[in-house]
Amino acid sequence: MEHKLRILVAKLGLDAHDRGAKVVARAYRDAGFEVIYTGIYQRPEQVAQAALQEDVDVVAVSSLAGAHLTLIPDLIDLLRAEGVDDVLVLAGGVIPDDDIAGLKAAGVAEVFGPGADLDEIIAYTRAHAKRA
Amino acid sequence: MDLTTVLERFHNGDRRALARAITWAENGAPEAGELIRSTFPKTGRAHAIGITGPPGAGKSTLVDRIASRFRELGKTVGIVAVDPTSPFTGGAILGDRIRMQRTLSDPGVYMRSLASRGHLGGISIATGDVVGLLDAFGFDVVLVETVGAGQSEVEIMDLAHTTCVVMIPGMGDDIQAIKAGILEIGDVFAINKADREGSDRTVMEIEAMLDLGHMGEAGVNRWGGTAQANSGALSRLDRTGHHGAADAGGASAWIATSSRHAADRHGTANPGDISWRPPVVKTVAKDGQGIDSFVDRMEQHLGFLRETGRWEQLKQRDAAAKLRDIVAGRAARTVLDRAAQAGDLDRLTRAIATRSTDPYSAAEEVLSLHMGG
Numbered sequence: 001m002e003h004k005l006r007i008l009v010a011k012l013g014l015d016a017h018d019r020g021a022k023v024v025a026r027a028y029r030d031a032g033f034e035v036i037y038t039g040i041y042q043r044p045e046q047v048a049q050a051a052l053q054e055d056v057d058v059v060a061v062s063s064l065a066g067a068h069l070t071l072i073p074d075l076i077d078l079l080r081a082e083g084v085d086d087v088l089v090l091a092g093g094v095i096p097d098d099d100i101a102g103l104k105a106a107g108v109a110e111v112f113g114p115g116a117d118l119d120e121i122i123a124y125t126r127a128h129a130k131r132a
Numbered sequence: 133m134d135l136t137t138v139l140e141r142f143h144n145g146d147r148r149a150l151a152r153a154i155t156w157a158e159n160g161a162p163e164a165g166e167l168i169r170s171t172f173p174k175t176g177r178a179h180a181i182g183i184t185g186p187p188g189a190g191k192s193t194l195v196d197r198i199a200s201r202f203r204e205l206g207k208t209v210g211i212v213a214v215d216p217t218s219p220f221t222g223g224a225i226l227g228d229r230i231r232m233q234r235t236l237s238d239p240g241v242y243m244r245s246l247a248s249r250g251h252l253g254g255i256s257i258a259t260g261d262v263v264g265l266l267d268a269f270g271f272d273v274v275l276v277e278t279v280g281a282g283q284s285e286v287e288i289m290d291l292a293h294t295t296c297v298v299m300i301p302g303m304g305d306d307i308q309a310i311k312a313g314i315l316e317i318g319d320v321f322a323i324n325k326a327d328r329e330g331s332d333r334t335v336m337e338i339e340a341m342l343d344l345g346h347m348g349e350a351g352v353n354r355w356g357g358t359a360q361a362n363s364g365a366l367s368r369l370d371r372t373g374h375h376g377a378a379d380a381g382g383a384s385a386w387i388a389t390s391s392r393h394a395a396d397r398h399g400t401a402n403p404g405d406i407s408w409r410p411p412v413v414k415t416v417a418k419d420g421q422g423i424d425s426f427v428d429r430m431e432q433h434l435g436f437l438r439e440t441g442r443w444e445q446l447k448q449r450d451a452a453a454k455l456r457d458i459v460a461g462r463a464a465r466t467v468l469d470r471a472a473q474a475g476d477l478d479r480l481t482r483a484i485a486t487r488s489t490d491p492y493s494a495a496e497e498v499l500s501l502h503m504g505g
Contacts, residue, residue, distance in 0.1 A: 029223035034247045039230035055151035083148050
């Protein structure tokens, strides 16, 4: 039987702007993904636990409040510490170009900015999810 | 992680292995068979509690509170929450974790979101196996939250030892309360959002409905013989107990049916018997009001099941249902595979479509040709 792709759409830290996260969540749903949405104001520990318990293929972090350079690497460290090593981590939102290299070095596979095309995000996710 | 690693780590209490095991069970992966074989002997200990009710009744928030309460009582809790799959895209938004933030950081709690994947009974096909895995993993309590349910999503009753039906005030006049369906399956009722106007009236309507089918005060009732029997309650038996049986008329037919169902599930009102009259509790999940007594009632119901031998009966029932399901599924698949290979499936499909035969005759032919041996 087919492996249904499961994705966690997460908002980290003091960042209440979740319109983008909801649009992306909806797009993934419409593309046939099972989307776990955990709401705003999540700590990296909570997101890592959710990713582990839900056994997701992908974690997509939406960040619009500027703390991505600390919170996203923290999240990736926690995932690794829990042995969650086969999950694809994506970031989206308002992330300056200068920060992208640092995020990728920390383990983020790809960063999608405000202009990103939803179809392109989904195609990328499908192509790179490790257990597809 | 391969099967051997997952099994070894599962039996050592590793939650990541549990998570992967659930994924395999849910997907009907090749590993699922061996997984169930290896974990099944450890099942049969957890108290499985179903939480059902209409969308927006506050089920997720209640589950969060209930889980916290069980943790205070020293019990570990597994949670399964089912949300609907889109019938158009096969995708789903699983948002139950949003309302469960209180307990989800607790290492004594594990929570998994499931999509209904096209199944319409309020849970998904794999929900039973997932509950089994949480049970085998060692959780004391497994809470199962159904999709927002209307009147016919009653499958949770076959999976849970204790079924809790959550209602909210102002959902309709009292005729809603006597309809068949989810109101018949409750072992415990919660009127959530009880700080809203009309909650007393809703409680009254549910109580009145329950009075028609059940004897005695809410909770465990002992009829005759035992210390707790009380004559006041016994006189209520005359007043309400034999209504359905005495009145053979059409209007009361549902009462008779409801009484039979009640007798099956909750015990009869014969002197000497122990029966269960579903209690109704008021809760305000967002403030945590009424949660302690709600959980008390669930535990009382568990006590009732154990004391009356129903706990063992439920195991028998589950075993029979599982065996039937698996045999029926495999038998159907075998016959259909054979018929397909022989070309009969295609031939008869065309014949039905062109109206040169009918579906029943065609099915008879398939069965007579391919069911033997």
